[in-house]
Every structure is written in C-alpha cells, then in structure tokens.
C-alpha cells in the first residue's frame with residue numbers, strides 16, 4: 001500500500017534516494033570490515049607475528065573513518081531533505097484538493113480534523129520512506145552482510161544460530177497488525193482532539209464570559225483520556241515486541257555458546273574466528289532489533305496513509321464549462337427544490353430578480369441566505385433550475401459565474417492580516433487608488449487614517465480587532481471593489497451606521 005502511495009512522490013526524488021542508499025552503504029562499510037581487521041590483528045599479528053601488517057591496518061582504519069564521516073554527513077542531510085520535500089509536496093497537494101472540493105463536501109469535514117491530517121498526519125507520512133523504509137532497507141543489508149560472512153566461515157554453526165529468526169518474523173507480523181489497528185484509532189481521536197481545540201479556542205470570549213473554564217476543561221480531559229488509553233494500548237504492544245527481541249537474542253547467544261564453544265574445544269574453529277563470529281552475531285542482532293523497532297514504527301504510521309487518501313480521493317464534481325454572458329441582468333429561479341440533507345429549504349420556488357435593486361424579506365431560517373448561496377452556485381439544486389439571463393448556472397464554468405458576482409455574507413469572513421489585504425482579495429488587480437476610493441465610499445477612510453498603521457492595521461483572527469460595523473464595512477468594500485454586475489448583500493446593513501446604509505441604497 002505504502003509503495004504505491006509513495007511511488008508518485010519518489011519518482012521525482014529517485015536520485016536523492018539513490019544517493020541516500022549509496023552514502024549509507026559507504027558509512028556502513030567500515031563496520032563490516034572492522035571485525036575482519038581485528039581477526040587479522042589477533043590471528044596474523046598477535047599470534048602469527050606478522051608485524052609489518054600493522055602500518056597498513058592503521059592506514060586502512062584512518063581512511064575508513066574519513067570516508068564514513070563524509071558519507072555520513074551527506075546521508076543525514078539528504079534523508080532530512082527528502083523528508084521535508086515529501087512533507088511540502090503532500091501538504092500542498094492536500095490543501096489544493098480541499099480548496100477545490102465543493103462547499104457541501106467541506107461542510108461534511110471537520111476543520112480541526114483536516115488540520116490534523118495536513119499537519120501531523122502528513123508529517124508522519126513524510127517520515128515513512130526516509131526515516132523508516134530506507135532505514136529498514138539499510139538494516140536488511142546490515143543483516144545480510146554479516147550473515148554471508150558467517151555462512152562463509154562456518155555454514156553449520158550459522159544455520160543453528162539464525163534458526164530462531166522464524167520466530168522473530170512471526171512475532172513481528174502479529175504485533176505489527178495489532179499496532180496498526182490501535183494507531184488507526186489513535187489518529188482518529190487525535191483528529192477529534194484537534195477539532196475540539198479549534199472549536200473552543202475560537203470561542204474563547206464566550207468561554208470567558210460564561211465562565212466555562214471547568215466545563216470545557218473537563219470535556220478536554222475526557223477526550224484526552226480516550227487518546228491516552230488508546231495510545232497506551234499501542235505503546236504496550238510496541239514495548240512487548242521490543243522486549244521479546246531480547247529473549248530472541250538470548251536464544252541466539254545460547255545456541256552460539258553451546259555449538260560454537262564445542263567447536264573451539266574440538267579445534268574445528270580458531271579463537272579468532274570464534275571472536276569474529278561473536279562480533280558478527282552482535283552485528284546481526286543489532287539491525288534485527290532495529291528492524292523490529294522500525295517495523296513497529298512503520299505499522300503505527302501506516303494508518304496516516306488512509307487518512308491522507310481520504311482527502312486525495314475527494315471527488316471533484318463535474319462542473320459546467322460555459323462562460324456567463326450578462327445582458328439584461330435577470331436571475332430566475334424556476335420551480336426550485338433545495339434541501340440541506342433532509343431539511344427542505346425551498347420547494348417549488350419560482351422568482352425573478354430583475355436588473356436594479358431587489359429585496360428578499362422573510363423570517364429567520366426561511367432561506368434568504370440560501371438563495372444567495374444558490375445564485376453563487378455553492379450548492380446544486382435538487383429540482384428545477386436557476387438561470388442568469390437564460391443561462392442555467394449548472395452549465396456555467398464556476399469561475400466565470402463567480403467573476404460576475406460579488407457577495408457580502410451576513411458574517412464578514414475576515415482573516416488575520418491587514419485591512420488592505422482583506423479588501424484586496426475582492427479584486428487582486430485593484431490599485432491603491434481604487435482601494436482608497438472604495439474605503440471612502442463605505443466610510444472606512446476615517447477609521448483607517450485614525451490608525452497608526454493605516455491600511456496595515458491587523459484586523460486579527462476573524463476580524464476580532466474590528467467592531468462588527470467596521471468588519472461589515474471591510475466586507476462591503478471587498479465586494480464593491482470587485483465591480484461585478486451582480487452584487488448580493490446578505491443583511492449587510494445589520495451593523496453599519498445610517499450614513500453608509502444611505503450610500504448603499506443610492507448605488
């Protein structure tokens with residue numbers, strides 16, 4: 001699963017991956033040669049008295065240290081670089097996918113959970129190849145090389161020593177499955193926690209004034225406890241898996257001492273070979289323990305791929321491609337039925353809005369805001385059609401439709417940033433003079449000049465540093481600067497002062 005998932009990303013970085021593998025192999029070479037060198041020191045120099053070999057040995061050791069340190073640097077650097085690149089590419093892709101999804105789809109998601117996926121889950125996923133799979137591959141190499149050397153030295157002894165590996169394999173597969181199941185639940189709860197935090201930290205003021213500190217804390221504690229319990233279950237499996245490896249190692253060493261020891265006594269192996277064997281067993285066991293750890297990590301990271309795929313698999317609806325051509329400026333709702341899930345909002349609704357000022361009045365929840373959202377094509381109608389100058393909006397390219405519409409929602413939708421930027425997003429091409437003009441029009445100019453930072457005044461998260469009227473005026477300025485043929489105003493006069501209201505009715 002993870003191979004096909006990463007295939008696309010890794011293709012781009014195959015040279016880096018190759019360099020990571022090569023540099024790792026160089027860095028490890030010394031470790032393999034080391035026992036061979038000691039074998040020569042013991043058997044040839046100490047016992048065989050071939051002292052002239054000593055100078056060569058020292059030279060070899062120094063050169064290997066230098067090569068290992070250089071390749072070690074590049075290995076770590078490239079591994080980190082690959083991880084950060086994967087993170088960047090995956091998170092940008094997910095963000096783009098979410099931005100392209102429909103409003104309806106977005107409503108079915110949870111913003112906090114999406115944040116946890118783009119940040120935490122992608123971060124974990126970007127480690128799978130560079131930090132887990134590549135290390136596993138290296139450790140596999142580390143196993144095979146001492147294994148090959150051991151087989152070369154003594155086939156029979158090696159078979160006896162490595163036979164418990166089958167047990168090791170079964171154990172890891174079984175534990176890995178358990179870890180994957182638990183971690184999938186841990187990630188889900190993590191998403192819930194993230195949503196919870198996002199939700200309640202954005203209503204901080206309400207929590208304060210209603211003194212809900214204890215109430216919300218208790219809720220948080222409850223959710224945290226679920227997270228703790230599930231993580232602990234997974235942690236326990238990982239710990240048992242790790243500790244069982246020691247039993248496996250003890251088995252290997254016992255077999256070696258029993259069989260290898262007897263061979264030394266029988267003179268069928270030299271003391272040098274016995275010592276080298278011992279080092280190779282250590283060299284064999286340490287990557288085995290690493291593989292077991294990495295395997296647990298791999299299995300615990302795998303569920304993030306499902307969570308990322310859920311975003312990647314969001315269906316982008318088939319959209320129309322016709323360009324909107326406005327002639328008379330007539331918007332027509334023809335027998336429209338529309339519901340939010342099972343909640344019917346409009347039924348057999350027919351109305352015509354003609355060029356000029358049109359008003360919609362009605363009780364709360366009757367569907368006034370919904371009508372405006374439908375005109376913007378944010379939702380599809382269930383029955384009937386909405387046309388603009390006889391062009392069904394379903395057949396239109398959404399960009400072309402929205403280029404012709406400016407809307408002020410009843411909620412101003414401001415984002416943290418300057419007043420200037422909050423207005424500019426209405427029309428990214430607008431000049432400073434045009435923004436000046438529109439601010440004068442909605443009577444924001446005085447407020448802006450009263451601020452030391454002027455246009456750079458930071459409106460705060462969701463516009464919290466502005467009064468509701470000021471926020472509404474910024475939203476209004478943003479819509480006016482778009483200069484669209486259709487301007488939709490949803491309760492825009494709700495909080496703005498009378499003078500600005502009069503300007504609106506004049507326009």
Ligand SMILES: Nc1ncnc2c1ncn2[C@@H]1O[C@H](COP(=O)(O)OP(=O)(O)OP(=O)(O)O)[C@@H](O)[C@H]1O
Pocket residue numbers: 107340341343345362363364365366367368369370371410
């Ligand atoms: N995104 C949504 N998902 C589900 N139901 C929704 C959604 N938006 C609105 N509704 C429901 O649709 C109905 C109409 O809502 P709408 O906002 O259009 O009313 P409104 O006429 O603008 O009301 P108000 O005068 O209070 O602004 C309401 O009952 C509301 O609960």
Ligand SMILES: [Mg+2]
Pocket residue numbers: 368369370410490
């Ligand atoms: Mg409304």
